[in-house]
Amino acid sequence: MNESFDTPAGTALRIEPHAHIDFGASVVEHLPDAVDRVGHRRAFVVTDQGMRATGILGKVLAILDRAGIETACYEGVEPNPTTRTVDEGAAEARRFGAAAVVAVGGGSALDAAKGIAIVAANTGVARDFDYTAEPPWPGLPVIAVPTTAGTGAETNGFGVLEDPARRCKVYIGHASVRPRFALLDPELTVGLPPRATAATGMDALVHGIESLAAKGANPVSAAYATQAIRLVGSSLATAVDDGTDLEARSRLIMGAHLAGLALTLSGLGLVHGIAHSVTNHTGAVHGLALTSVLDRVMQWSADVAAAPYALVAQAMGLPGSGNPDQDAAVAIGAVRDLAEDVGARLPLRELGVDAGMIPGIARGALDDIVSVNHPKEFSGRDVETILTAAL
Ligand SMILES: NC(=O)c1ccc[n+]([C@@H]2O[C@H](COP(=O)([O-])OP(=O)(O)OC[C@H]3O[C@@H](n4cnc5c(N)ncnc54)[C@H](O)[C@@H]3O)[C@@H](O)[C@H]2O)c1
Ligand SMILES: [Fe+2]
Structure with missing residues (x-):
């Protein structure tokens, strides 16, 4: 368990008031x-x-x-x-x-x-x-x-x-x-095609996951992130299957909003660092670039991020064992299955990456400011290994 979620007394926090929100159809x-x-x-x-x-x-x-x-x-x-x-x-x-x-x-x-x-x-x-x-x-x-x-x-x-x-x-x-x-207004998202619904919904899910595991995570960001993962995890496949399902669209837009509040407080991590660099090199869609490497980055990070990943499993409504390592493995499997299910988990090659680009993409990921918040230290070689596995 990331102790900062459990021990608010040791956490210094200042939360700025955020936007006025109107939520609902029309x-x-x-x-x-x-x-x-x-x-x-x-x-x-x-x-x-x-x-x-x-x-x-x-x-x-x-x-x-x-x-x-x-x-x-x-x-x-x-x-x-x-x-x-x-x-x-x-x-x-x-x-x-x-x-x-x-x-x-x-x-x-x-x-x-x-x-x-x-x-x-x-x-x-x-x-x-x-x-x-x-x-x-x-x-x-x-x-x-x-x-x-x-x-x-x-x-x-x-x-x-x-x-x-x-x-x-x-x-x-x-x-x-x-x-x-x-x-x-969830009605505005009803016409978003399935592929774009999947890519953008996965973006929101990654925000929740990276926020929970980020070095900057705190009790408030974790509250937003877990609720975001719950809402997105329970509605994304439905919204991709039937874009007119207003209940699913409502859960998704609220989940994405909460994930945004979470990441704004905590920062993100290496999945975003890598995806930004992939997009810089290929023009790939943000959510697809993220999803190509998501479960592999989680797998590689699980030795230090088992506790937040176990919270991901809990937020997705998966049965917990009480053992963070086991629950983290369940979360990684569920995230991969959802990404496959909505058709967003593509080999990097299909996003325009070839083997020759990997060292440049890895350098870009290292230089990206979002990467410094990742819970596990990494080298260019680590990122190249992740990219090669995702190719
Ligand atoms: N500021 C932040 O906190 C933050 C966080 C994550 C990502 N981003 C940035 O956001 C961008 C990605 O945004 P995105 O994923 O929302 O996609 P997008 O804004 O690039 O839109 C993707 C496509 O969907 C179409 N579209 C949008 N809404 C539609 C609708 N309701 N019906 C039909 N088509 C619709 C658009 O015309 C566009 O062609 C990237 O540039 C990324 O870097 C910003
Ligand atoms: Fe994002």
Whole structure:
């Protein structure tokens, strides 16, 4: 057992209040109220290139329009958004003027919107505002309308961007762009295709698992993480099988949100470090890159992380033996089975990785800031072994 969950007296904690959350079918209708409550009558909507075709963008714009809120829209966000996209969106936001930034879409749109909200309020370019730099001015207020149930990006003020010139991830962010409102409307996720439902749901599950095992885990993050694993573990296969099952969609979007709260408090670990590097090299979908290595990283880490992995088994409703090593093995097996069941556990080769890329991907994983929170020390050779097994 990770003692910090059991001995809160020894844990120093400061938890910032998080966003105002509206959860439930049709809460997207509350958008005009959210814009009003962040002090604006104008909204700059940031979304990705696919969102108009889903009908969701039209619905959001109609809701704002009916309430007399003036809107402009930036639709240029791509999966795994770049610093270039943020600079382009920020230039448009500056031209539109003071407004609430309404982020509509998956983690890509939410992350890009946070970057746009910072850069629009400050002069400079996206890569100047990595999360370690204090921007001279706070960002524009952000309202999040997630349309995937995965990243939990609505819970924090950070965005993961790709810097195409340097081929690395840039973490952009500031407390001022943590969404002030998040509208968690499961109906918006009903049209998400099975493959994307599986990939994004696995992302949420990994957030819960890595958060529980992270060096930064604490009693509060563990509470969020275990409930996240319970909700996602019990609904993902159903939502992939039948996207219209609103109960499963509701469990998933709430689970993903709680997992986001968990990771924001605890940090993540090596599964994310490796997956970010795989995506940098191949453009692979985030959730699929994670799932390719998830159970192998757990297996390799189990000698030091048996206690948190045993909690994963418990959260997934699996019978416990009381022996953490045995229960951790059960969790690893269950996670692998679920990933196979939803079709998200692919060989890395199918994501575009070849053997020659492995040393470069391993170096990238070592350099990624999320990896330092992993509970077990690792070398480049360890990561190469994991990648080779997942190939
Ligand atoms: N800030 C954070 O805390 C955090 C955490 C994890 C991941 N991320 C980032 O989030 C990004 C991944 O986000 P994602 O997994 O949500 O995917 P995404 O935002 O890239 O979207 C994937 C695809 O799904 C489509 N889509 C989204 N919602 C839809 C819907 N309801 N119906 C039909 N199609 C829909 C989009 O158009 C897009 O083509 C990555 O860039 C990752 O780095 C951020
Ligand atoms: Fe993630």
